[in-house]
Amino acid sequence: MKYLGRFFTLLVVFIMGMAVSVSAAVVMIDPGHGGEGTEGCGAIYPPYFEKNLTLDVANQLCAELNASGVSAEMTRTTDKALSLPERAAIAKNSGAKMLISIHFNASAPHDKTGSAVWTSMFGNHYKAGAECGGQILSQLTALGFVNKGIWTKAGSQGDYYGVIRYGTSLGIPTIIIEHCYMDNAVDRAILERVGTGALAHADAAGIISFFSGATGQALVNGTLDTSAANYASASVAAGAGSSAGSSAGSAASSLKSNFTDAEWQWLLSQWAYTGNAEAVMSQVPLSDLKALIEEHNKGNI
Numbered sequence: 001m002k003y004l005g006r007f008f009t010l011l012v013v014f015i016m017g018m019a020v021s022v023s024a025a026v027v028m029i030d031p032g033h034g035g036e037g038t039e040g041c042g043a044i045y046p047p048y049f050e051k052n053l054t055l056d057v058a059n060q061l062c063a064e065l066n067a068s069g070v071s072a073e074m075t076r077t078t079d080k081a082l083s084l085p086e087r088a089a090i091a092k093n094s095g096a097k098m099l100i101s102i103h104f105n106a107s108a109p110h111d112k113t114g115s116a117v118w119t120s121m122f123g124n125h126y127k128a129g130a131e132c133g134g135q136i137l138s139q140l141t142a143l144g145f146v147n148k149g150i151w152t153k154a155g156s157q158g159d160y161y162g163v164i165r166y167g168t169s170l171g172i173p174t175i176i177i178e179h180c181y182m183d184n185a186v187d188r189a190i191l192e193r194v195g196t197g198a199l200a201h202a203d204a205a206g207i208i209s210f211f212s213g214a215t216g217q218a219l220v221n222g223t224l225d226t227s228a229a230n231y232a233s234a235s236v237a238a239g240a241g242s243s244a245g246s247s248a249g250s251a252a253s254s255l256k257s258n259f260t261d262a263e264w265q266w267l268l269s270q271w272a273y274t275g276n277a278e279a280v281m282s283q284v285p286l287s288d289l290k291a292l293i294e295e296h297n298k299g300n301i
């Protein structure tokens with residue numbers, strides 16, 4: 001009985017261990033911008049600094065999601081700079097099923113209004129992003145913001161916006177929420193009347209509703225195919241012609257000379273998901289790869 005008892009103890013510990021891994025973050029909340037100088041601020045319209053608004057909303061959103069049983073983490077909890085690939089890598093390493101980047105808009109003439117969501121143009125990345133974004137927008141609209149809809153934008157390497165491109169490259173559906181125009185009198189009046197907590201609550205209600213539905217459940221269960229898009233598809237296209245394929249190969253080998261073997265292996269592991277990590281990495285700016293390594297060496301990723 002003694003050994004049987006120990007066996008059951010081990011079994012319980014094992015099952016608890018499994019439960020912990022299963023309950024890894026479902027959602028990675030990414031407060032946009034952060035860090036020193038005007039570069040880190042995002043949009044500026046005194047007294048508002050976008051980097052502070054995004055962190056404020058993200059803190060409240062993350063707390064509400066966790067209290068509601070949708071496990072959430074944040075890419076940054078302090079005022080620090082993160083590159084776009086870092087934000088995607090943090091999401092991937094946490095096991096997140098979705099990356100949600102928090103932003104506020106501004107325009108030079110200060111005359112634009114409304115809430116909008118940007119997502120990937122690819123397959124199920126679009127399906128998940130558009131459905132989740134639609135739920136969030138209906139909540140933000142209830143606060144009084146104009147619904148400007150779901151948007152995608154193509155760039156030379158796939159999706160135009162970096163955090164969406166890197167997120168979907170790692171197989172994680174990614175959205176950007178542009179909550180409102182912080183420099184517009186109409187939107188600011190709503191923002192100041194309802195407060196950032198109401199925006200966070202709107203995001204949380206939309207996200208919870210999405211993950212309660214069929215697509216959100218399929219995303220959590222792994223039955224929704226969110227294979228990597230963007231760089232992966234770009235590299236497959238480049239590999240179709242032999243000259244393009246060989247130039248991609250030599251670019252990757254010269255890229256390797258910038259890193260130690262251990263660093264290179266770690267980088268490869270980050271894009272192993274794409275099935276062609278070297279070709280993918282050859283299209284990522286060297287400064288971004290070095291920033292990733294720096295964070296990895298500090299133990300942050």
Ligand SMILES: [Zn+2]
Pocket residue numbers: 032033042043050102103104
């Ligand atoms: Zn922004």
